[in-house]
Amino acid sequence: MKFTDGFWLTREGFDIHHAHNVRDVSIKDKMVTLYAPCKEIRHRGDTLNTPSLTIQLSSSMENVIRVRAWHHKGGVSQTPNFDVKQGLIPLGAVNTKGETNFKSGDVRVEVSHEPFKITFYHDDQVLTKVDPKGVAWIQGPEKESYMRSQLNLGVGENIYGLGERFTPYVKNGQLVESWNEDGGTSSEQSYKNIPFYLSNKGYGVLVNHPENVSFEIGSEAVSKTQFSVEGEMIEYYIIGGSSLKEVLSNYTQLTGTPALPPAWSYGLWLTTSFTTDYNEETVNHFIDGMAERDIPLSVFHFDCFWMKEFEWCNFAWDRDAFPEPEAMIKRLKEKGLKISLWINPYIAEKSPLFEEAANKGYLLKKANGDVWQWDLWQAGMGIVDFTNPSACDWYRSKLKTLLDMGVDSFKTDFGERIPTDVVYHDGSNPKRMHNFYAYQYNQVVFDLLEEERGKREAVVFARSASVGGQKFPVHWGGDCNATYESMAESLRGGLSLSLSGFGYWSHDIGGFESTATPDLFKRWIAFGLLSSHSRLHGSSSYRVPWLFDEEAVEVTKHFSKLKNSLMPYLYGTSVENNQTGIPVMRPMILEFADDPNAHVLDRQYMLGGSLLVAPIMNEDGLGTYYLPHGRWTHLLTKEVVEGGSWKKENYDYMSLPLYVRENSILAIGDQNSRSDYDFSKNVTFEIYELQDGQEASTFVTDVDGNYKGDIKAIKKDNKITIETNMEDLAYSILLNCYKAISSASAGEIETSSNGARIRLQGSQKLEIVL
Structure with a gap:
């Protein structure tokens, strides 16, 4: 949110009060507390009739500094809150005349008292600074309050992350509202807003607020990153590390390390698609067709219409299309497949479950006690209130019935269109719950899968997320279009999500909306099967490869088998993610932070630490990519080339720029027909x-x-x-x-x-x- 009118003026109706100097310092209880009046104190009379800011610094783990600032402290505590690491560690703070110093691990903090300034170092390298105007309380035209923080944006400094964002990969110059919305992949909106960003200068920032956080990244003040929230208090963490990988690792230690998905989930997923007509005969035709063409398949997914129309969710099979679901699932599993079902957290009025949920208080309510309902998506639908433990148990019981039938996983769709004019069972602030709802929704489903299937078998296919959502893999990129442009924006979203602490990421191969050309489909196949998770899915048309052309069959078979043979390497990378939080799909900057060319690359990535992937995104089959310095070996042709420059070559559909880094050892499996061996x-x-x-x-x-x-x-x-x-x-x-x-x-x-x-x-x- 912008509060100024250019560099000199303040926007009409706003009053900005920033810390002027540090008047007093308190060092106790492993905290450093600064008391900073909002004007220069020249004599005792200046201590009257002026606001003051309190800034508190502490650390819950090494190399992580928590900054909390407030204007008025007496507000009622609000929930929910992100699940971040608690507890405090000693700081060894020293207060001298005009300066306070302390450190956590290798991150050192220097506070200047006059004028107010905070400088963050990693060893002796400056990470960023809070200048005199860097902490402010702002009063708006309607006497509403905001808290704003600013951090210096250095020369050549790039900002990344902030969740799965489809806008430019480098976030400098952008206004980002951290507010989950169902906006597809072609807008500035995002399904997965994560108020955490990463800087190429070697630090990260988590703004610890579940509600909307408004970011101005070198946009309002071009030499600052700025973030603001409504209210009287703001809290954020400065996260350091010896490398960008370590910064990400520290972030996931703070907010939660991703679980390790089951090996079968890395194989190819095939779905019914969304609005297509299907029954058991259609499903068997697709599955048998894949087997007849020797295309390895791991998971079959039933999308929305496994349930009756107008009744989502009733968690009951449409017996007209699937008269024997239990027997059908058994037959499918005998073919070696895992089964996934589409669900969401909404209960349509026509669903037999609506009245039960409403009567028991399991749905979100209006202030007058009525069930909150609308017709967008499902007629008269209500929304499950996951702050109610009984509602969570009820929801889990419906899913357990499906697990008892033999279902293995759920696609946890939606969770973004969450209203704020509602009352929650536990009294949570609805603005804070809007984004956090996705966390609770996916946690309920993921925890059930762990309980029923075991820790190494739990996996969801989730669209929405909030901070900590990386603990519940995997996530996919939402509704993309069948165009090369949408393929590129999907990759940008995945790269941004990876730099926001998420280890696994997928996308709808060939695009969700419309139907891809055979050319686009075959290029997207290579990209999709060189992502951590791979799914064929669409909206109004089927996605089996033979409906595109016969060559698409060969391309799908080729890359499915290639991925399966790479599983020892990929799963080892996933174990590393489970232990450290370093993502499986890695933006180039994570592996080549010392190469400035790698800082802006958004059409290629590293799959683990050794494999470089550059998807083809044009009808000419032209691969344009950058190889960092060193000797690189093409995985498929074994050709060795020198890096340190851009490359351009044409590729047929059976190949793409896929290079192995020098000094690498790849573990290659002896099977290519399945992903779990x-x-x-x-x-x-x-x-x-x-x-x-x-x-x-x-x-x-x-x-x-x-x-x-x-x-x-x-x-x-x-x-x-x-x-x-x-x-x-x-x-x-x-x-x-x-x-x-x-x-x-x-x-x-x-x-x-x-x-x-x-x-x-x-x-x-x-x-x-x-």
């Missing part, structure tokens, strides 16, 4: 362009994510030393692009055009002379 058995460790004096390593897990062993390779003086602890497991090592091995201390050696393969059994130390 033992990733540690018969695995091949492919070593790529190991440079002299460098070391590479990786590890493998079983299908449940349990550690099974690792491998380390060191190259020195034209000799590679390999150490493993893969006890009692057969595996092999492939040295890509090494055509000649003069000797090896153990193992059976084979050579091919791709390099040399050494087959091994058990834990060994191996020396290879090149």
Whole structure:
């Protein structure tokens, strides 16, 4: 929200009161509290009739500083609140004349008293500053109150994140309202608003407010990031780290680390699509057609019309289309498939459940006690009140009945159109609940899946999210169009979400609205099957590949099998995400923060730490991408190229820019027909362009994510030393692009055009002379 009129003036009707100097300091209870009047105090008379701001600094974990500022403290405490790490750690604060200093981990804070200023450092490097006008209480035209904070935006500093945003990837120059809305992927609105941003200067900022946070990113004041909220208090966290990866890791430690999705969820998902006609015969036609064409399929998803029209949600199968749902699910599972069902948190008036939910107080109400209803989406629908524990139990009971039938997962759609003119069971502030509703909704469903299926089997397919929602994977990008432009905006949304703490991300392959051309569909297939999760889904037309053309069948089969063979590598990356919060799909800046060219790249990404993916987004088949410095090997052709420049090449539909980083070891599986198999058995460790004096390593897990062993390779003086602890497991090592091995201390050696393969059994130390 803008409060000024250009650089010199204040907007008519607004009064801005900012901290002028620090008049007093209190250091106790692991907190530093600053008392800052809003004007210069020249004599005792100036202490009268003037507002004052209180600024409190503390830390709940190393390298994280909490800043809380208020004008008036006496307001009633409001709920809900984000689930952030609690507790305080010692700061070792020192107060001297004119200055207060303290630190948390490697993040150091320096407070200047006259004039007021706060500088945040990582070691001796300045991260950002709060200048004298950087904390302000603002009174509006109707005497409403706002709190505003500003942080310095340095030369060359870029801001990223703020949730899944489809606007430009670098957020500088943008006004961002952190307010969940169902706006598709082609507008400034977002399904997943996360009031957290990341700076390429090496820090992050979480504004700890569930309600709307208005961000001005170098837009109102071009040298500042600004964020404001209604009310008398504002709270935010400055999050540091030794790298951008560590900043993200610290953020997820603060707000919650993502769960590890089941391995089967990484395989291809196929849906009925939205408004298409379907029954069991249609479903079997699609599934059998995929099998007949040798396209691996992992999950079949039933979208909205598995229930009767006008009755969403009643959680009951439409028996006209599916007369024997239990038997049907059993038959589908005998084909090796997992089953997903569409749900949302709305109960239509025609649903047999509406009266029960209304009578028991399970739906949101108006102030007069009436059930809040409207006709947008479902006629007369009400909204489940997840602040009511009994409503949560009731909702879970409906889902449990479906799980007992054999359903494995739920697509938790919607959760964004949440009204503010309502009363919640627990008295929550409806403005704070608007975004937070998505968290509670997905938590209820995810927790049920963990209880009923186990921790390693729980997965949802969610559209809406708020802070902490990364704990309930996975999320997809919502309603995109069947165009290359929408494909690009979907990727931008995924990159922004990844830099907001979310480890997993998917999108509707081929676009949701309209029907893609065969050309677009085939290009989107490659992109979709090189994302963490992959789903064929549309609105008014089916998405089976043979309806596009026969080549689409071959492309789908090719990339489905490629992804399945990459599962040991991908699942190892997912285990890393579960432990550290570093996302599976990574914007280039996370891996190449020292390369300024990587700071703005929004049409390519790293899949894990070793694979670079640059989807083709044009009808000419032209791949335009940037390779950072180093030697890169194309995964499919094994061609080795030097990085440090932009590349342009044409690709057919069976390929795209897909490069392996130098000094990488990829764990490749021996199966490509499914995504859930033992990733540690018969695995091949492919070593790529190991440079002299460098070391590479990786590890493998079983299908449940349990550690099974690792491998380390060191190259020195034209000799590679390999150490493993893969006890009692057969595996092999492939040295890509090494055509000649003069000797090896153990193992059976084979050579091919791709390099040399050494087959091994058990834990060994191996020396290879090149």
